[in-house]
Amino acid sequence: MTEISAVLHGNGNVSTDCFTRETPAAQTGSMAIHVARGADEWARVISESFVPLSLVTMSGAVTGSVRSSALGPAVTLSAVRVQGQSVAARTSRLVRTEPRDDFLFSLHLDGDGAVVQDGHEAVLARGGGVLYDSARPYQLIFPTSHRQLVLQIPRHQLSDRVGRVAEVCGRALPPAGPGVRVLAACVRELAETCESLTSTPRAELGVTTVDLLATVLRAALGHDVGPRGLPGRAALLASMRTYVRDHLSDPRLSLTELARCHGVSVRYTSELFAAEDSSPAAFIRAERLRAARRLLADPRYSALTVSTVATRCGFADRTTFTRAFVRAYGLPPVALRAAHGDQSE
Template sequence: MGVIVAKSPDEWAQAITESFVALSLGSMSGSFHGSVRSSVLGSAATLTEVRTYGSSVVRRSARLVRREPSDDCLFSLHLEGAGAVLQGEHEAWLTCGGGALYDASKPYELRFPTDTRQLVLQVSREQLRNRIVRVEDVCGHALPARHPAVRVLAAYVRELADTCDDLSGDQSAELGLTAVDLLATALRAVAGGDSGVPSGRAVLLASMHAYVREHLADPCLAPGALAHQHRVSVRYVAELFAASGTSPAAFIRAERLRAAHRTLVDPRYAGLTVASVAARCGFTDRTTFTRAFFRAYGRTPAEVRGGCGREA
């Protein structure tokens, strides 16, 4: 885990913005200081230990949401002190061992009148959407420490924070997915009812989606690679994707094309040739890439680039 120590409110504003999303400070005690200690759990999540000393108020305003948008959700597991999460019309008071989920795509406020310690699990909305039908219905509500599902989640997240420095990258990624699964289970359990409970197939498909996005540059990425990585048959991979209305090959190609489009319009990559962009996204033949790109976007890669960088 990397550690950032802040010795003043100004340093704290920078530390939490770098660690989470763009945030601003409200009222702060003059002697306030704190630290954040973060670890990336593959593509599934980031786990951060947050310690604060002195009272503090942190806000994500509507202006910050517009200026620096994020599609992440954050779950705060409260371990010490007092605190509250305010989002929309909901106000969740945090108790030790309990927590709350909040949505970075909307304004929120965090209030901590005392010294605190918490573990924050930051996940993409897509990760939760694969496991919960309506993420917005569970944001801003308290997850009570006494609930059995929350107790299991809390114990797992604590242990993960204590041991993640000793895990390999693959182990961290796999355990990160488990943390997201447990979070979704706790959210559904506290909300009540079984609607939106995903099957193991949905969780497996989400893992395959994440694997594809992390390996787009590999020209050997194919349904067979997905089957091998997830220890299932190629036929079963095809069934999973068919249930979501596509095929593995079509999903891989669509993700490669999206990545290529993002690269072509990003001025940071203006110096890359179109052929280099194609190769970075897993296309081994420029002609095939250009044809597929034109079918998807109605313009050639060179036209989308609009004169930025070289075309050859």
């Protein structure tokens, strides 16, 4: 059994040796491993691995590990293991001064814990989960050692699929629900196997996992319709936007491909975007640049070169990407990365 398998499937007495053999911030390809041996280190690890958090309370003798894997350009799956107790908070001040626009879904594997957001307290059961929003304050309360798997997903990827996502944040998704059981099995297996996959199937499985989560959330909201329950043209446009965001790395992504995949004409596809004062090409380019900007500003992806970021986001070459990036944001990609504390080319 691999070290990560022991973490994910072992009992509550798994030795911390499986963490301390890793370097404090090892990173290879699409995977990053962060290790903490104390409260101060853990505060840094959780903020760097997810979103900026404030450590409210914690036991002194704590050992923790976060092992994160990229599932496509913007979705990450992290295996978290902590020995000790802690309370971490995404405070109103951090929401204001360190803004983020992601949803996080925690699948609880072991230990006691709760997530509090918007006045709701989700007590975590083994095999159950909870969704919370980084754009609003929340607390993560763990009175005992715990293990969990955490999906971090850009807001638009769930909003396009679900709609009223805020209504389910901070509410426990019980493990007995059939949708939760399927989602939990998928997330566990993906955590086990994703590092043995190449980038394309890993990204495709990431899309599938987000789709499964959206299905669970729609059921929790009490409806089984598509995104937002939108009729006709609006629903088709929402579906096309989601398709673009899920396939940014595909060099074939274009107006023609978008129309073909949705069974409509090129002209009709253009009309849908024109009604929103846009075009398929402009939308694709804007979303690719947005994804690239996210990767460049995120320290979890500091090992990726600018050329690799360009390729992952669907640009043919670095020169084309740099020109488009400067037009959109007023500075080259390297300058943006340097502004976030990394000088990597």
